[in-house]
Amino acid sequence: MTDKTSIPEDRIPVIVGIGEIIDRPKEITDGLEPLDLLEQALRRAEQDAGAKLLGEVQSLDVVNFLSWRYRDPEKLLAQRLGIAPAHCSYGPVGGESPIRYLHEAAKRIARGECTVAAVCGAEAQSTATKAERAGVKLAWTPFAHDVEEPKRGAAFQKPLAVKLGVFRPVTVYPFYESASSAHWGQTPREAMAESGTLWSRYSEAAAQNPNAWLKRRYAPDEITTPTADNRLIAWPYNKLMVANPSVNMGGALLLTSLARARAAGIAEDKLVYPLGGASAEEPRDYLLRDQFHESHPQNAVLKAAMDLAGGDGKKFDAIELYSCFPCVPKMARRTLGLSADVKPTVTGGLTFFGAPLNTYMTHAACAMVRRVRNGAKLGLLYGQGGFVTKHHALVVSKTPREALAQETSVQAEADRNKRAVPEFATDVSGMGKVESFTVLYGRGGEVEHGVVMLRTEDDRRTLGRIAASDTATLAHLLNMDRTPVGSLGEITMATDGVPEWRVG
Numbered sequence: 168m169t170d171k172t173s174i175p176e177d178r179i180p181v182i183v184g185i186g187e188i189i190d191r192p193k194e195i196t197d198g199l200e201p202l203d204l205l206e207q208a209l210r211r212a213e214q215d216a217g218a219k220l221l222g223e224v225q226s227l228d229v230v231n232f233l234s235w236r237y238r239d240p241e242k243l244l245a246q247r248l249g250i251a252p253a254h255c256s257y258g259p260v261g262g263e264s265p266i267r268y269l270h271e272a273a274k275r276i277a278r279g280e281c282t283v284a285a286v287c288g289a290e291a292q293s294t295a296t297k298a299e300r301a302g303v304k305l306a307w308t309p310f311a312h313d314v315e316e317p318k319r320g321a322a323f324q325k326p327l328a329v330k331l332g333v334f335r336p337v338t339v340y341p342f343y344e345s346a347s348s349a350h351w352g353q354t355p356r357e358a359m360a361e362s363g364t365l366w367s368r369y370s371e372a373a374a375q376n377p378n379a380w381l382k383r384r385y386a387p388d389e390i391t392t393p394t395a396d397n398r399l400i401a402w403p404y405n406k407l408m409v410a411n412p413s414v415n416m417g418g419a420l421l422l423t424s425l426a427r428a429r430a431a432g433i434a435e436d437k438l439v440y441p442l443g444g445a446s447a448e449e450p451r452d453y454l455l456r457d458q459f460h461e462s463h464p465q466n467a468v469l470k471a472a473m474d475l476a477g478g479d480g481k482k483f484d485a486i487e488l489y490s491c492f493p494c495v496p497k498m499a500r501r502t503l504g505l506s507a508d509v510k511p512t513v514t515g516g517l518t519f520f521g522a523p524l525n526t527y528m529t530h531a532a533c534a535m536v537r538r539v540r541n542g543a544k545l546g547l548l549y550g551q552g553g554f555v556t557k558h559h560a561l562v563v564s565k566t567p568r569e570a571l572a573q574e575t576s577v578q579a580e581a582d583r584n585k586r587a588v589p590e591f592a593t594d595v596s597g598m599g600k601v602e603s604f605t606v607l608y609g610r611g612g613e614v615e616h617g618v619v620m621l622r623t624e625d626d627r628r629t630l631g632r633i634a635a636s637d638t639a640t641l642a643h644l645l646n647m648d649r650t651p652v653g654s655l656g657e658i659t660m661a662t663d664g665v666p667e668w669r670v671g
């Protein structure tokens with residue numbers, strides 16, 4: 168480790184301020200709009216830093232938000248703050264993006280391009296949904312109907328995936344859940360138990376976080392048992408196993424150089440140092456993946472983060488593993504070499520803390536800063552976006568090291584590990600072997616239909632439907648003691664042009 172004095176202090180980036188706001192209005196019409204939440208979070212971050220830095224922000228990144236639409240929200244925010252940052256950006260959709268922005272802001276400071284940077288994000292989905300359901304008009308900045316809706320993962324999927332309903336995160340992640348647990352030799356019951364225990368641990372952290380939406384511990388059984396309030400969504404997920412976007416929150420972080428922080432008189436024990444990180448991604452069409460039991464970019468990114476911890480994941484004494492769905496931290500903790508008793512979060516997770524869409528990791532970074540200020544030495548922030556698509560990790564520390572690396576993509580490493588991708592076929596017949604599967608449920612808990620991802624006899628990939636009336640095949644898929652992954656059945660083309668699959 169290099170002595171920190173060997174790097175000029177004006178090139179050492181530090182996180183100096185964090186701000187969060189959670190909005191639970193009594194009346195829907197009192198709900199704050201995202202722009203208000205952004206501004207308040209930033210003002211709180213400045214207050215937390217204890218130095219007047221907002222006016223000096225030269226790099227402003229606003230995380231994409233989906234609950235309301237503005238034309239150029241980053242410019243509206245800058246206007247409200249009375250600043251004109253040289254770098255003023257509103258990013259594309261992606262749950263990893265707050266980590267990417269923090270990392271890029273730190274790099275900008277390390278290059279000497281700016282001295283003060285801000286990263287912020289906000290959502291007001293709870294208020295927006297409640298207002299829409301109640302037909303109430305909100306006195307917010309008028310919705311920018313003339314601005315195009317940002318492209319989400321669903322826009323990049325194959326027509327057959329869309330037709331079968333497996334084009335949203337909540338119905339695609341189950342493919343990773345079932346394939347990974349089968350690969351690890353778990354029965355579905357064991358896999359479910361691991362998810363319940365892990366998720367319960369996320370809820371424990373949320374219970375301790377004053378900014379969480381659901382502030383109580385949920386027992387593993389409570390999470391994994393379907394009830395009227397915890398309805399089945401897409402097998403194996405109940406509502407309490409998936410991200411909760413119905414929240415109103417804002418979060419912000421302020422970064423500066425060590426030199427500026429010292430000049431501003433910010434206390435040393437407030438300073439948290441980004442040490443480095445890594446990024447990589449998959450194609451957005453998830454059916455172009457080689458397999459579903461691991462993610463090569465996730466592995467590459469986490470291994471690079473581990474390298475910053477001397478090659479040992481156990482060196483991190485504070486960890487945030489992205490948690491839109493259980494398979495993400497389940498795969499991540501294995502790559503990090505951590506056992507099932509891992510403490511996967513400092514925040515509370517996207518179910519219990521809440522999932523303000525792309526900006527959960529802004530809050531995770533705030534929680535991580537608190538944790539490091541309170542004594543943790545080495546923290547890992549791992550964010551993910553899309554359908555296990557985009558990955559970014561950032562390592563933070565109580566003490567600085569050598570100059571921040573500028574080239575941090577590990578895409579080549581991720582791509583090197585990728586095996587052949589099977590051709591995708593839509594007109595298929597013969598026997599099909601299950602690569603993974605899910606079952607989709609309606610609001611009342613009734614099965615809508617099942618979906619299997621299959622390999623054909625000539626090793627092409629396809630998707631097959633299981634009709635709700637095919638109870639034998641559904642029972643085969645939902646057997647808790649034996650995974651259906653790897654099992655064979657017959658594919659026939661239904662009259663609507665969709666492949667159907669029947670076990671046996």
Ligand SMILES: CC(=O)SCCNC(=O)CCNC(=O)[C@H](O)C(C)(C)COP(=O)(O)OP(=O)(O)OC[C@H]1O[C@@H](n2cnc3c(N)ncnc32)[C@H](O)[C@@H]1OP(=O)(O)O
Nearest residue numbers: 262336337400406407409410411412413491518551552553
């Ligand atoms: C890379 C990535 O991050 S991918 C992740 C992207 N995000 C997702 O996929 C989100 C997945 N989750 C969802 O879509 C939703 O949670 C759903 C559809 C499962 C349920 O949402 P809704 O149908 O609106 O919920 P419903 O109408 O039943 O109930 C709303 C209430 O439940 C709460 N709620 C909604 N979802 C959840 C959840 N997953 N866990 C706990 N509580 C929830 C809401 O806060 C709301 O509470 P309130 O009445 O106290 O305000």
